Amino acid sequence: MTSSPVGVAADAASSPLLRNLNPEQLAAVTAAAEPALILAGAGSGKTRVLTTRIAWLLNTGQVSPGGVMAVTFTNKAAKEMQTRLATMLPFNVRGMWIGTFHGLCNRFLRAHWKLAHLPQAFQILDASDTTSAVKRVIKAMKLDEERFVPKQVGWFIAGCKEDGQRPGDVVVHDEQTRKLAEIYANYEDQCQREGVVDFAELMLRSYELLRDNPAVREHYQNRFRHILVDEFQDTNKLQYAWLKMFAPPGSAHGQSLLAVGDDDQSIYAFRGARVGNMIDFEREYRVQRVIKLEQNYRSFGHILDAANELISRNSQRLGKTLRTDAGQGEPIRVQESPSDFAEAQWLIEEIQHLHRGGLDRKEIAILYRSNAQSRVIESALFNSGIPYRVYGGLRFFERAEVKHALAYLRLLENANDDTSFLRVVNFPTRGIGAKTLENLQDAAKATGRSLYQSVSAIAGKGGANLLAFTNLIDSTRNLTQGMTLREIIEQVLQTSGLLDFYRTDKDGAERLENLDELVNAAEAFVMQEGFGKNAVGLPVDETAQPGTPGAVPDAETGEIMSPLVAFLTHASLEAGDNQAQAGQDAVQLMTVHSAKGLEFDAVFITGLEEGLFPHENAMSDPNGLEEERRLMYVAITRARKKLSLSFCQTRMLHGQTRYHIKSRFFDELPEDALKWLTPRNQGFGSGFAREYQNAWDRGSGLKGMVGAGRVEKAAWVEPPVPASMKQKVSEEHGGLRVGKGVFHTKFGEGVLLTLEGAGADARAQVNFGRHGTKWLALSVAKLTPID
DNA sequence: TCATCAATTGGCCAC
DNA sequence: CAATTGATGA
Numbered sequence: 039m040t041s042s043p044v045g046v047a048a049d050a051a052s053s054p055l056l057r058n059l060n061p062e063q064l065a066a067v068t069a070a071a072e073p074a075l076i077l078a079g080a081g082s083g084k085t086r087v088l089t090t091r092i093a094w095l096l097n098t099g100q101v102s103p104g105g106v107m108a109v110t111f112t113n114k115a116a117k118e119m120q121t122r123l124a125t126m127l128p129f130n131v132r133g134m135w136i137g138t139f140h141g142l143c144n145r146f147l148r149a150h151w152k153l154a155h156l157p158q159a160f161q162i163l164d165a166s167d168t169t170s171a172v173k174r175v176i177k178a179m180k181l182d183e184e185r186f187v188p189k190q191v192g193w194f195i196a197g198c199k200e201d202g203q204r205p206g207d208v209v210v211h212d213e214q215t216r217k218l219a220e221i222y223a224n225y226e227d228q229c230q231r232e233g234v235v236d237f238a239e240l241m242l243r244s245y246e247l248l249r250d251n252p253a254v255r256e257h258y259q260n261r262f263r264h265i266l267v268d269e270f271q272d273t274n275k276l277q278y279a280w281l282k283m284f285a286p287p288g289s290a291h292g293q294s295l296l297a298v299g300d301d302d303q304s305i306y307a308f309r310g311a312r313v314g315n316m317i318d319f320e321r322e323y324r325v326q327r328v329i330k331l332e333q334n335y336r337s338f339g340h341i342l343d344a345a346n347e348l349i350s351r352n353s354q355r356l357g358k359t360l361r362t363d364a365g366q367g368e369p370i371r372v373q374e375s376p377s378d379f380a381e382a383q384w385l386i387e388e389i390q391h392l393h394r395g396g397l398d399r400k401e402i403a404i405l406y407r408s409n410a411q412s413r414v415i416e417s418a419l420f421n422s423g424i425p426y427r428v429y430g431g432l433r434f435f436e437r438a439e440v441k442h443a444l445a446y447l448r449l450l451e452n453a454n455d456d457t458s459f460l461r462v463v464n465f466p467t468r469g470i471g472a473k474t475l476e477n478l479q480d481a482a483k484a485t486g487r488s489l490y491q492s493v494s495a496i497a498g499k500g501g502a503n504l505l506a507f508t509n510l511i512d513s514t515r516n517l518t519q520g521m522t523l524r525e526i527i528e529q530v531l532q533t534s535g536l537l538d539f540y541r542t543d544k545d546g547a548e549r550l551e552n553l554d555e556l557v558n559a560a561e562a563f564v565m566q567e568g569f570g571k572n573a574v575g576l577p578v579d580e581t582a583q584p585g586t587p588g589a590v591p592d593a594e595t596g597e598i599m600s601p602l603v604a605f606l607t608h609a610s611l612e613a614g615d616n617q618a619q620a621g622q623d624a625v626q627l628m629t630v631h632s633a634k635g636l637e638f639d640a641v642f643i644t645g646l647e648e649g650l651f652p653h654e655n656a657m658s659d660p661n662g663l664e665e666e667r668r669l670m671y672v673a674i675t676r677a678r679k680k681l682s683l684s685f686c687q688t689r690m691l692h693g694q695t696r697y698h699i700k701s702r703f704f705d706e707l708p709e710d711a712l713k714w715l716t717p718r719n720q721g722f723g724s725g726f727a728r729e730y731q732n733a734w735d736r737g738s739g740l741k742g743m744v745g746a747g748r749v750e751k752a753a754w755v756e757p758p759v760p761a762s763m764k765q766k767v768s769e770e771h772g773g774l775r776v777g778k779g780v781f782h783t784k785f786g787e788g789v790l791l792t793l794e795g796a797g798a799d800a801r802a803q804v805n806f807g808r809h810g811t812k813w814l815a816l817s818v819a820k821l822t823p824i825d
Numbered sequence: 826t827c828a829t830c831a832a833t834t835g836g837c838c839a840c
Numbered sequence: 841c842a843a844t845t846g847a848t849g850a
Contacts, residue, residue, distance in 0.1 A: 111840095165840085309840060408838045430840085438841090464828090471828045631839045653838055669839080691837080 055094055055126070059087075066329045067091045071100065071264070071294040073287075073323035075316065078298050079360045080345070080675035081336030081637065088266055088298060089119055092134075093126040095264055105263040107135040107284065109142060111272055113612050115635065116141065119268075135262070139277055141611055143240040147247075148607075149593040150254065154247050157233040158592070159451045159603045162610035166436065167457050168192050168236045174456070175225045178483060185214075186221065195222050199238035200276045200310045202245070232456050232488060241276050248283040258284055259291045270299030270319070274310035278318070287322045295323065301356045302349050305631060305669050307661070316356065334360040336637055338367020340711040341681050345674045347708045352664045360675075369713040371682040374700070378411070378645070378689040382418035385642060388682065389424060389625060392640055399425060401639035403626040405673050407651040410691065411644065412627050419625065429628035435609045439540065439549040440556055444609055446534045447527065450515045451603055453508075454488035463489075466539040469503040478504065510534070523560050523601045531557075563605050630673045641677035643670075646685040647698035649805060670703050683712075688777065697777050697789040697805065772816070779824040780804055787824065 056064060063083055066076045067090045078084035092108065095101045110116045116137045123131045135142055144162065147154045163171060172195065173188035198208060205223035210216045229235060235243065248255045265285050267273070273281075285293035297319050304313040320328065334342055342360045349355070375381040385404060393399055404415055412428055419426045434440060442465060445458035453459070464470040482492040490511075493504045514533050518526040531537050531553055540546030540553070591598050626638065630651075645651055651670070656662030674681065685700045704712075774780060780790050780802075788806035802816055 306840070308838080410837075432841095467829070469828065473827055629839060650838095655838065 053094075053097075055090060055097065059090070060333050062329060062331050062333065063087050063090075066298075066331065067094055069296065069329065071292070073294065073319075073325050074296045075270075075320055075325045075328045076296065076298040076331065077328055077356055077358055078300055078331040079334060079358055080300065080303060080672070081334045081360075082331035083333075083335055084268075084298060084331065085115070085118060085122070087331065088268060089122040089126065091296070092119075092123060092264075092266065096127060101263045103129070103131065103133045105261060106266075107142070107262045107264070108137075108266045108268070109281075110136075110138055110268040112635070113138055113141070115268060138611070139280070140237055140240050143244040143280075144607060144611060146244045147235075147240065148599060149591065150247060151592070152594070153251060153254065154243050155230075156235065156243070157452065159233070159599065161234045161448050161452060161455055161458075161606060162240065163229075163234050163236045163457065164436070164610055165192075165237075166441075167234075168196075170460075171228065171234075171236075171457050172221070172225055174460075175221055175228055178479070179221065179224060181217065181221070186217065191218060191221055194218050195225060196236070196238040197310065198222060199242045200274045202242065202276055202279060228456070231486070232454050233452050234455055234457065238276075241280060245276060245280045245283060248280075255283060259286075259289060259293065262293060264294050264296070266296045266298070268298055270297040271301050271304040271313050271316055272299075272306050272311045273315050275312055275315075278312070278315045287324070295319075300358070302352070302358065302668055303634065303672050305634065305665060305672055307665050328356070330358055332358055332360055334362045336678055337362065337675060338364050338679060340366050340369050341674060341677050344370055344681070344707045344711045345671055347711075348667060348674065348703060348706050349671045351706050352667055354664075368680060370707070370711050371680075372704070372712050372714045372716075373682065373684040374714075374716040375684065375686045376688065378414045378686050379418075381644060381684055381686045382415045384684070385415060385644070386418050386422045386424065388642070389419075390422070392680070393424075397639055399623045399625045402642075403628065403633065403636070403638040403640070403676065404642045404644060405628060405630050405633050405676070406644050407630060407653060407669070408645075409629060411650075414690070415627060415644070419627075425622060425624040426627055427622070427624040429626065429632045434552070434555070434559070435612070437549075437552055439536070439552055442536060443527070443531060443534070443553060443556055444606065446511075446514075446530045446536075447602060448606055449490075449511050450518065450526075450530070451600075451606065453490040453511060456482075456489045459489045462534070463504075463507055466535045468507060468535075470507065474501075474504065523564050523605055524557060526602060527557050527560050560605055563608055564601055630669050633676050634672050637676055637678055639678050640680040640682075641673070642682045642684060643673045644684045645689070646683050646701040646703060647689070648701055649696075649698060650689070650691075651701055652703070667703070667706075697791050699787070699789050699805065773823045774802065774821060775823070780821045781824050782806065782819060782821055790821075 056067065059067060063086070066074075066087045069076075069091075076084075076087065078087070088108065092106055095106070096103065108116075108119060110119065120131055120136050123134075123136075135145070137145070147156060147160070148158075151158050151160065169188050169192050172192045173183070176183055176186050176188060176191065198204075205219050205226060208215065208219040208222065210219055229239065248258070262284055265281065267281060281295065285291075285295040297316070299316055301313050301316055304311060307313070319325065337345075339362055342362055343366075346359050373381070373384055375384055389399070389402055392402060406412060406415075409430065416426065416428065435444070442462055445455075445461040448455050448458040449462070460475070463475070477496050478489055478492055481495045482489050485492060485495070490508060493501065493508050496504070510533065514530060517533070518529050521529065536553065537550070540549045543549070630643075643651075648654075649657070652663055652666035656666045683704070685704075686698065688695050688697055690696075774790055774793065776790050776793055778790055780788055782788060782804070785804075785806040788804040791803040791805055793802050802819070802821065804821070
């Protein structure tokens with residue numbers, strides 16, 4: 039191949055790789071080796087462009103596999119890129135650094151564990167591990183857990199890390215932050231002592247390593263000629279800073295950083311994503327040309343019209359309009375239902391109709407803003423016998439029994455991992471209670487050692503059982519020397535007593551299946567990663583898959599970590615599929631967030647009501663509202679052929695009936711593209727569903743079917759009415775009725791949610807839609823009923 | 826005094 | 841589902 043970066047047009051005709059690309063895509067694929075920003079609209083063939091560019095760079099000899107780094111946000115995206123590349127290239131793609139931010143950071147830290155001041159077999163805390171670790175710190179500091187909610191403190195710490203702040207850098211402006219910084223400091227000490235890192239730490243630690251070690255930095259800047267970043271709009275401050283370490287603006291090494299993103303699909307501000315990174319990138323790297331991919335290959339015209347019109351209401355966009363050659367297609371259908379129950383029924387009918395019409399069920403997606411909304415839909419689907427799959431429940435590696443097993447495995451590698459220690463020290467129960475553990479923790483704190491190390495110190499009081507536990511761990515560790523990963527896990531399941539426990543547990547059958555599945559997963563992992571049979575301590579071998587996240591040779595010695603450590607890492611970073619039930623033709627249920635990146639023939643967006651979508655917590659500030667609008671944009675653009683929007687007048691939420699008005703987003707869609715299935719502007723809530731019940735778990739009708747695929751074991755039980763619901767509340771006041779519409783001179787139309795008190799004290803709660811939900815004193819506010 | 830088990834309660838936006 | 845509470849037994 040004689041091609042060069044210049045003379046692209048000639049290439050296009052000759053190279054089969056570049057055939058069938060549209061001009062925009064071609065420009066992106068063959069962009070010069072300099073900083074570039076690709077604005078890739080939904081369904082514009084972004085992944086194809088990314089992979090084709092990598093293949094083109096390699097085929098034209100502009101870069102070698104080792105000089106490519108491609109970063110994504112999800113494991114799924116990384117995997118897809120790898121598979122696609124594998125079909126395009128004649129050689130093994132494993133050598134390239136293709137992975138998620140966290141996956142690549144892990145690989146980096148594994149290679150430089152000494153420089154990073156980490157133990158070689160450091161373990162990774164997932165979200166729930168992090169919360170429980172934070173909780174332990176808060177407890178040890180004897181702080182009030184009401185005031186310092188572990189989860190929130192965890193967010194605070196993650197936020198600090200994403201801003202590159204260590205405890206000393208936290209700006210303290212009040213007592214609360216001072217304490218938070220103190221918790222952060224102690225948390226950090228604790229993690230260091232235990233040899234564990236959380237997700238944010240993976241990023242920050244590798245960033246700091248590069249920042250503080252010029253030689254290492256030079257090495258990598260020399261190595262990676264082409265860095266490609268997917269979903270750039272979702273990067274946070276730290277991730278952008280991390281990228282800059284590899285390819286600083288105006289770098290003497292002349293690397294090319296290619297950022298691909300869509301500002302209109304930025305929906306992760308709540309976890310630190312900065313859309314502003316796109317503009318900063320453009321400025322800091324003096325990007326000469328922004329390439330826009332606006333040709334959409336997914337959806338019909340009406341759907342794109344709706345998406346374009348909606349998103350045009352947002353300010354601060356980089357600007358982009360999707361277009362298609364596919365024709366207008368069917369109009370977008372809009373359905374209004376009296377209740378969420380009725381909405382679910384309507385969905386059933388629609389799905390049955392679509393399915394009879396020849397559409398696969400897996401091509402139908404039901405989207406909602408928040409997880410709580412899935413319950414009603416699930417029960418309706420279940421009662422109708424329609425197979426379905428819920429995304430985003432507990433994933434495989436997050437299941438309690440699997441985490442227990444993993445905790446034992448972690449202790450084999452690193453007995454100082456207190457999180458794992460506490461998880462299983464008394465599970466199955468072996469006579470070690472709260473008091474004993476408290477003593478142990480005191481002893482550990484006094485000497486600054488791990489719980490495991492402190493066991494001998496309190497051997498006197500109740501320590502016999504503890505000693506038995508550490509002996510169990512030690513002997514299992516000895517026993518498993520030289521075993522294969524599969525054998526190790528089977529041994530651990532046996533000697534830990536987990537198998538026996540679940541065998542006697544009355545509903546342990548399913549958990550046993552999952553433990554079995556864990557063994558399978560390990561087996562599959564070993565096959566995939568190409569580990570040999572001899573388990574621990576493989577010999578030095580640079581060729582043995584340095585490309586996979588699991589198998590990273592030490593930067594100095596080249597030693598490859600043991601399959602067990604690799605597998606534990608895999609478990610932390612991948613969290614597993616949600617027991618895919620792959621192959622089954624089932625309707626897909628998920629939140630709008632988890633739908634990002636997916637596409638379906640038919641999409642239902644449900645619960646389009648003020649307060650729900652847009653969510654009430656986001657309505658008050660303009661940025662929040664714009665993010666909700668982007669979320670709606672993402673939802674709309676998931677649909678290929680058929681899109682339906684739906685909203686209800688009443689909905690059970692958090693145990694009470696709420697009255698809603700339709701989402702403002704309906705006013706922001708082109709009327710021409712919509713087809714209303716129900717008459718417009720009919721009266722407000724009919725009260726249809728008032729007596730209808732609490733969607734919460736307690737005594738609910740969905741026993742055992744929370745989470746996907748458990749359909750066959752679920753049983754529908756008519757839910758009892760809780761005492762709190764039986765209380766009669768006043769529903770009428772001077773012509774006003776709960777559930778009916780009201781008019782306020784300042785706030786306009788709303789729906790009356792609640793009436794309370796009497797006389798001068800009478801007050802009303804009204805949902806005014808875009809003005810939010812307000813409490814009003816009836817003696818002051820002028821409310822008039824509307825029909 | 827401590828551990829265990831069953832019953833009860835709180836949860837309340839997205840990853 | 842996890843965390844908490846209260847009764848029961850060692």
